[in-house]
Amino acid sequence: MRRIAFLLCAAVLTAALCVGCGNSGNTNETGEGKSTQQGSANNVKADGFVFTYNGTDIVPNAKMEPITTALGEPTKYFESESCAFQGKDKVYTYGSVVINTYPDSDVDYVYTIELKDDTVQTKEGIYIGSSVDDVKAKYGEPAEDTGTALVYEKGTSTLNFGYADKVVTSIVYNAVVE
Amino acid sequence: MKRKRFIAGLLVVALTIGCLWLLQRLLVPKYQTGIVEGSMIEEYYKDESDHEVLFIGDCEVYENFSTITLWENYGITSYIRGSAQQLVWNSYYLLEDALRYETPKVVVFNVLALKYDEPQSEAYNRMSIDGMRWSQSKVDNIRASMMEDENFIDYVFPLLRYHSRWSELTEDDFRHIFSKDLVTHNGYYMRVDVKPQGEFPDPTPLADYTLGEKAMSYMQKMVDLCKEKGIELVLIKAPTEFPHWYDEWDIQVAEFAKKNDVEYINYIPLQDEIGLDMSKDTYDAGLHLNTSGAEKMADYFGAWLTENYDLTDYRSNEKYAAIWQEKVDFYNAMKEQQYYELETYGELKSFGANAIQ
Numbered sequence: 001m002r003r004i005a006f007l008l009c010a011a012v013l014t015a016a017l018c019v020g021c022g023n024s025g026n027t028n029e030t031g032e033g034k035s036t037q038q039g040s041a042n043n044v045k046a047d048g049f050v051f052t053y054n055g056t057d058i059v060p061n062a063k064m065e066p067i068t069t070a071l072g073e074p075t076k077y078f079e080s081e082s083c084a085f086q087g088k089d090k091v092y093t094y095g096s097v098v099i100n101t102y103p104d105s106d107v108d109y110v111y112t113i114e115l116k117d118d119t120v121q122t123k124e125g126i127y128i129g130s131s132v133d134d135v136k137a138k139y140g141e142p143a144e145d146t147g148t149a150l151v152y153e154k155g156t157s158t159l160n161f162g163y164a165d166k167v168v169t170s171i172v173y174n175a176v177v178e
Numbered sequence: 179m180k181r182k183r184f185i186a187g188l189l190v191v192a193l194t195i196g197c198l199w200l201l202q203r204l205l206v207p208k209y210q211t212g213i214v215e216g217s218m219i220e221e222y223y224k225d226e227s228d229h230e231v232l233f234i235g236d237c238e239v240y241e242n243f244s245t246i247t248l249w250e251n252y253g254i255t256s257y258i259r260g261s262a263q264q265l266v267w268n269s270y271y272l273l274e275d276a277l278r279y280e281t282p283k284v285v286v287f288n289v290l291a292l293k294y295d296e297p298q299s300e301a302y303n304r305m306s307i308d309g310m311r312w313s314q315s316k317v318d319n320i321r322a323s324m325m326e327d328e329n330f331i332d333y334v335f336p337l338l339r340y341h342s343r344w345s346e347l348t349e350d351d352f353r354h355i356f357s358k359d360l361v362t363h364n365g366y367y368m369r370v371d372v373k374p375q376g377e378f379p380d381p382t383p384l385a386d387y388t389l390g391e392k393a394m395s396y397m398q399k400m401v402d403l404c405k406e407k408g409i410e411l412v413l414i415k416a417p418t419e420f421p422h423w424y425d426e427w428d429i430q431v432a433e434f435a436k437k438n439d440v441e442y443i444n445y446i447p448l449q450d451e452i453g454l455d456m457s458k459d460t461y462d463a464g465l466h467l468n469t470s471g472a473e474k475m476a477d478y479f480g481a482w483l484t485e486n487y488d489l490t491d492y493r494s495n496e497k498y499a500a501i502w503q504e505k506v507d508f509y510n511a512m513k514e515q516q517y518y519e520l521e522t523y524g525e526l527k528s529f530g531a532n533a534i535q
Binding site for chain 1: 213262384
């Protein structure tokens with residue numbers, strides 16, 4: 001009888017041990033601790049193209065909070081809840097610069113930086129209205145030319161220059177979060 | 179003596195398995211309050227009646243079409259096999275899975291998910307996959323969906339994934355350890371509250387507007403599967419405007435539909451014709467419709483379905499009428515409760531992310 005009791009205890013203990021093992025870093029009910037809407041950012045370094053606005057460096061995949069602290073109140077702000085409440089996608093507008101963020105474990109990261117007009121320019125001096133030749137002179141040959149955009153890659157970011165008639169029509173920095 | 183030992187050994191093994199099974203039942207998320215979207219896939223199997231129209235896709239189907247309105251106004255039997263951020267391969271395998279149980283006349287797929295060409299999130303994967311019954315379709319769905327840091331074995335034994343939830347257990351986990359309540363109305367997620375649509379940010383220009391190869395290939399598989407089974411496939415873009423649906427994407431889907439001889443309807447430009455008033459017909463500032471919007475959408479879509487397909491009006495069929503009356507009663511009761519909470523508290527207390535258990 002004692003032996004059976006021992007075996008029963010052993011069984012329960014084994015089950016409990018199996019349950020208790022492993023890390024508890026991703027315990028959230030729906031697993032949001034592990035991933036994000038656009039991809040996993042926990043291991044993504046913000047080591048890509050740098051855009052500077054009002055003296056503040058903004059890099060795709062960087063945490064947004066220090067940027068909002070430095071830049072202050074945005075001109076416009078928009079947020080949307082993702083399906084099943086897996087965090088919020090936020091859009092901050094500072095004058096002619098629009099920053100989209102993505103959430104990961106309650107932290108917002110820079111997803112895209114869009115330059116809306118020719119009052120702002122990249123660090124290398126390219127603005128909307130620059131020529132495609134100007135872009136190539138500053139940045140060299142792109143990683144990809146889609147026919148409507150020149151795509152440059154650096155670290156965990158891309159820099160896209162949309163163009164029409166050989167003139168830059170859009171400038172967007174993107175985070176790579178695969 | 180040997181026999182005794184053998185029996186004792188068996189007992190230990192059986193008990194261990196039993197304990198683990200019980201712990202797994204306890205620890206896996208129940209999705210009964212708050213984030214109920216994780217219950218949707220599993221709920222489909224509880225509905226034993228067949229459906230002539232099957233919707234598949236993301237929140238743009240399960241929040242924008244009232245299945246009850248389709249029944250009440252047209253006698254259409256329908257089910258929405260939707261889940262949060264359901265990606266195209268999820269939709270394909272969920273369709274494949276549903277076809278093991280029934281063959282609808284029309285399958286409706288919402289195309290917004292084509293914007294994603296790779297898995298996005300473990301949380302969404304779980305909500306789209308965990309509720310599936312085991313089949314080759316589920317295995318293939320897992321394989322197509324896993325993120326880099328996910329393991330197949332975690333889907334086979336969810337306890338491995340959720341073992342550390344023990345410190346987060348709520349009353350729901352104990353109450354629903356063996357059974358769950360219905361959270362949808364044949365897949366439709368009800369919200370009666372209103373939050374008017376505001377101004378959306380301008381869409382961000384993309385370097386490349388080409389829809390992803392993987393996503394498009396799964397939509398092609400959907401077309402092929404429907405053709406093989408004699409099912410009419412209808413591609414739709416729900417009438418909501420955010421997240422932005424680029425014209426370039428719309429053109430590609432329209433071309434795909436034309437090439438494959440299937441219908442494609444983008445409902446965004448038809449908001450007025452549908453009768454949608456986005457200052458009243460949305461509960462989250464324009465991302466999804468609320469119940470009044472979903473009823474308008476279902477009424478408009480039901481008229482189109484009835485006109486274009488040989489669907490049966492089952493309202494005069496006693497068997498179906500009895501089944502659907504229960505659904506209508508459940509729908510009306512939930513609607514009443516939501517309006518009551520809105521009137522009493524000014525917001526929903528038992529529904530949505532902030533629901534109190």
